[in-house]
Amino acid sequence: MPTLEQYIDTRLAHGRTYFSREEALDALDSSEIALTAAITRLIKKRRLAKPRHGFYLILRPEDQIAGAPDPARWIAPLAKYLGLNYRISLLRAAAFHGSSHQAAMVFQVIIPRQVRNFEIGRHRLEFVYQSPTAFQQVNRKDWLDTLKSDAGYAQVAGIELTLLDCARYFHRAAGINGVAQITKDLGVQADPHRLAQIAAYYENSCVRRLGYLLERAGHGCQAEALLPFAAKAKSAILLDPSAKPLVESLADEYENDPRWKLSINEPVEVDF
Incomplete structure (x- = not known):
């Protein structure tokens, strides 16, 4: 099964800059605890942002300065x-x-x-x-x-x-x-x-x-x-x-x- 980083890279490659917790759990066959730890790690690395609980934004390099993409x-x-x-x-x-x-x-x-x-x-x-x-x-x-x-x-x-x-x-x-x-x-x-x-x-x-x-x-x-x-x-x-x-x-x-x-x-x- 792919890692969370591989999963978000695949999402980006298909033009998807967001995902839900449920989608990630289904795609990764991961436990709740392991997924939470992986998401927390990527938020600290500024690869993800969380506007709402359970909904995550994937940050491209140009988004990292602003902390998130344009909400539009x-x-x-x-x-x-x-x-x-x-x-x-x-x-x-x-x-x-x-x-x-x-x-x-x-x-x-x-x-x-x-x-x-x-x-x-x-x-x-x-x-x-x-x-x-x-x-x-x-x-x-x-x-x-x-x-x-x-x-x-x-x-x-x-x-x-x-x-x-x-x-x-x-x-x-x-x-x-x-x-x-x-x-x-x-x-x-x-x-x-x-x-x-x-x-x-x-x-x-x-x-x-x-x-x-x-x-x-x-x-x-x-x-x-x-x-x-x-x-x-x-x-x-x-x-x-x-x-x-x-x-x-x-x-x-x-x-x-x-x-x-x-x-x-x-x-x-x-x-x-």
Whole structure:
């Protein structure tokens, strides 16, 4: 029977840069104790990395400096191992679609289950929870795009879904100004009809927030597609509910945008 090192070399030769504990046990006919010892030894030698218990990454020489390959290369098999559907979104999706201002220092994945964030090497993975019902409604193939790497393909939110995710989880997307920048960069590429279709599954408040930012960025067609959602709103909300005034009485001085039924409690600034 092959050794663990021979097994991972064979995996690499076939373009597989990962394996599960169960797969290794089947292939090596090894005992649990012997396999654990061999895996531990190769992790110390920086030939393997462990993003999750029972799931291992095979490190090529060029991956060893960063401590792990780009998560885009292994998020799909990890999600399959965990029994989860997923989509890459927020800052990483914005960068993928061309929002050049987004450095995407964190790899953000939206999933329908609570999973702890973790760091591996220089990479930080953040799992953002969306309720299973809402996730199933919007995580459709025709609303997703494909991120290709040398190890295969990964699901990434399409332009419209990325914009709505950023408006919904704006505190994870560099705040309201970060979302404003993404909206400016990507809004012109959004299909207005598809944007309105997907918006029907999001909270009215985040749709209004996105509509306001699209309008400010000069993306009139896309903004107009979201205006019917603002018309349904009964009262104004804060543009940025996380921003609190230093003096409570100043809250009455906020500029109101009657078109989007928003209280503009935070100045919006973007780079041109």
